Amino acid sequence: MDIRNVLAMKLNYLIDSLKALPKKARVALLLLPFGTVATLGALLSSNSPNPETTEGQKVDLAMDTLKMDDYPKDFFRNPLDIPINLSGNFGELRTNHFHAGIDIKTNQQEGLKVYAAGEGYVSRIKVSGVGYGYALYITHPNGFTTVYGHLQRYSAKIDEYLKKEQYKQELFAVDVFPSPQDLPVTKGEVVALSGNTGGSGGPHLHFEIRETVTEKTLNPLLFGFDVKDNIAPSINSIWLVPMSDSTWINGAQLPVSYPAVGSGANMGIKTTAAPVIYGDVGFAIHTSDMLNGNANRCGIYRIELFVDGLQVYGQRMNRLDFTTNRAMNAHTIYERFKKDRSQLHGSYRLPGNPLDIYDNLVNDGIVTFKDDQEHDLIYRVEDINGNKSMVKFKVKGTPKKGKLPPAKSVMAHFDWEKDNEFADDRLKISIPAYTLYEDLGFAYQEKGKMEGGLINTLLVASPYEPVHNKYTLCLKADKVPVKYRDKAVVVRYDPDKDKTTSEGGSHKDGWICAEPSYLGYFNLKIDTVAPSITPTTFKASMPGASSFSFKVSDWLSGIDQIIPKIDGKWVLMELDGKSGRLTCYYDKTRMTRGSHEFELTLIDFKGNTKVYKSRFTW
Numbered sequence: 148m149d150i151r152n153v154l155a156m157k158l159n160y161l162i163d164s165l166k167a168l169p170k171k172a173r174v175a176l177l178l179l180p181f182g183t184v185a186t187l188g189a190l191l192s193s194n195s196p197n198p199e200t201t202e203g204q205k206v207d208l209a210m211d212t213l214k215m216d217d218y219p220k221d222f223f224r225n226p227l228d229i230p231i232n233l234s235g236n237f238g239e240l241r242t243n244h245f246h247a248g249i250d251i252k253t254n255q256q257e258g259l260k261v262y263a264a265g266e267g268y269v270s271r272i273k274v275s276g277v278g279y280g281y282a283l284y285i286t287h288p289n290g291f292t293t294v295y296g297h298l299q300r301y302s303a304k305i306d307e308y309l310k311k312e313q314y315k316q317e318l319f320a321v322d323v324f325p326s327p328q329d330l331p332v333t334k335g336e337v338v339a340l341s342g343n344t345g346g347s348g349g350p351h352l353h354f355e356i357r358e359t360v361t362e363k364t365l366n367p368l369l370f371g372f373d374v375k376d377n378i379a380p381s382i383n384s385i386w387l388v389p390m391s392d393s394t395w396i397n398g399a400q401l402p403v404s405y406p407a408v409g410s411g412a413n414m415g416i417k418t419t420a421a422p423v424i425y426g427d428v429g430f431a432i433h434t435s436d437m438l439n440g441n442a443n444r445c446g447i448y449r450i451e452l453f454v455d456g457l458q459v460y461g462q463r464m465n466r467l468d469f470t471t472n473r474a475m476n477a478h479t480i481y482e483r484f485k486k487d488r489s490q491l492h493g494s495y496r497l498p499g500n501p502l503d504i505y506d507n508l509v510n511d512g513i514v515t516f517k518d519d520q521e522h523d524l525i526y527r528v529e530d531i532n533g534n535k536s537m538v539k540f541k542v543k544g545t546p547k548k549g550k551l552p553p554a555k556s557v558m559a560h561f562d563w564e565k566d567n568e569f570a571d572d573r574l575k576i577s578i579p580a581y582t583l584y585e586d587l588g589f590a591y592q593e594k595g596k597m598e599g600g601l602i603n604t605l606l607v608a609s610p611y612e613p614v615h616n617k618y619t620l621c622l623k624a625d626k627v628p629v630k631y632r633d634k635a636v637v638v639r640y641d642p643d644k645d646k647t648t649s650e651g652g653s654h655k656d657g658w659i660c661a662e663p664s665y666l667g668y669f670n671l672k673i674d675t676v677a678p679s680i681t682p683t684t685f686k687a688s689m690p691g692a693s694s695f696s697f698k699v700s701d702w703l704s705g706i707d708q709i710i711p712k713i714d715g716k717w718v719l720m721e722l723d724g725k726s727g728r729l730t731c732y733y734d735k736t737r738m739t740r741g742s743h744e745f746e747l748t749l750i751d752f753k754g755n756t757k758v759y760k761s762r763f764t765w
């Protein structure tokens with residue numbers, strides 16, 4: 148066995164034993180062994196061929212030890228009858244999530260036939276004015292469920308099943324689970340027409356393959372679909388991120404980025420001198436992939452990071468779990484993503500990040516540099532077809548500690564693994580365990596007025612501190628007139644969108660409490676304004692009309708209930724959340740032509756109610 152293998156085994160043993168220790172001990176120990184790691188790394192590279200590519204040679208990096216999971220390659224057919232071109236792929240970074248499926252282009256049109264990708268039965272029909280809009284789930288006998296989103300219409304038999312449920316529940320937005328006998332489908336059966344419903348930003352088909360039992364979603368491109376891609380991923384930039392309060396990068400304590408230059412396997416970073424690092428640093432990479440014949444960018448499949456020839460980080464977009472998917476915010480550099488939505492992948496794992504996409508992590512991808520040496524780094528990124536790009540660059544360690552900045556004043560120390568609480572006479576906050584991704588020195592500050600705000604805006608921690616779940620925030624209601632306390636909501640201001648939204652809230656013992664899933668700027672407002680209803684195509688006389696529409700909206704707390712009635716009986720109206728369009732389609736089995744009384748009631752989350760009434764003829 149050569150020295151390289153022996154050392155690698157020792158290192159693995161060291162890492163495994165470290166992983167078994169509690170976190171605090173791990174950190175303490177790693178400060179010491181990291182010298183060891185660096186030395187091992189140096190030895191490894193001096194005792195083995197240089198990992199850098201030379202002409203005609205294979206890349207001599209540690210082999211990618213991850214095996215491709217084996218999924219059936221010929222069970223599913225293309226759910227459309229045009230070639231698959233993607234406007235989005237699996238694992239792309241999106242707001243608060245990794246994209247859990249593929250977005251198949253539909254020639255910028257709606258109404259393309261959508262086919263069952265395999266035999267099975269309709270196991271779920273979910274209708275909403277937001278999210279996936281009209282969505283359909285088909286469960287197949289081989290343990291997988293396919294999901295079709297943003298549909299325009301369902302096939303006649305599915306539509307009739309759905310309408311019965313909607314009329315039974317007297318609701319537009321329903322989530323129903325037919326039994327296997329109710330709606331069986333054959334492979335290639337037309338089950339729907341493609342559309343643009345829900346949160347869709349243009350006509351396309353959102354398609355997912357899930358493991359039926361776990362509901363984890365899998366990369367559909369592992370199932371043998373014909374998607375052409377022989378273009379290597381592009382790499383825009385490399386980031387260096389301080390991982391502790393004592394880290395210094397080029398003499399400062401801020402993230403630093405370097406543009407990537409070159410192409411393919413021979414990329415580098417644009418700089419005249421290697422970045423100089425003291426302390427714990429994380430690396431990040433802005434990278435995306437292009438597919439043949441498409442001008443848009445998609446997400447990356449695999450990222451690996453090597454330091455002095457040793458892999459310290461790997462990630463792969465094979466499978467995602469909806470319960471952890473929001474941790475995308477901990478995976479990217481959250482502030483950067485919030486500002487420009489770039490496909491920026493961190494290559495370090497924050498302690499409370501529960502994502503299951505990582506492999507080959509050494510010290511969670513965090514590397515410590517304290518020696519006076521240059522170190523070789525390599526990022527290797529890969530698309531699902533195996534096209535690769537590589538960036539090689541150097542960083543220089545320094546033993547010179549920077550002068551520590553004055554400690555920030557904090558009001559409480561919040562531990563990501565524990566339930567945390569803080570309260571004073573203006574604010575009460577309660578953040579459950581596993582809601583933060585890392586420990587937080589908690590503080591809040593007053594930040595002046597907000598239009599319509601009843602108190603001075605409070606900056607609670609930071610809008611750039613992501614949270615995984617809802618937490619409880621209560622603001623003192625003493626500035627809210629007593630008679631309006633039941634109409635008060637907590638509002639949040641997003642500085643990047645320059646937008647204020649309601650977080651809801653209820654009055655309790657002189658406090659207004661809400662459950663936001665963001666930190667940042669908060670205030671209190673009163674909502675006494677009823678929703679608005681504007682007829683768009685509705686008229687008193689519209690003989691032969693096949694539909695009529697209204698535009699509905701609410702000023703602050705949002706629409707809670709929509710109750711449309713004809714002659715006193717509930718009727719189905721379809722809501723498009725994007726435009727606020729509410730439409731009633733003539734349904735000859737449930738409606739009659741002629742003269743009727745129409746009544747539409749809208750109630751917002753603070754109980755403000757608007758009623759629109761009119762006689763009409765159609």
Ligand SMILES: [Zn+2]
Pocket residue numbers: 235246248249250352353354
């Ligand atoms: Zn999608």
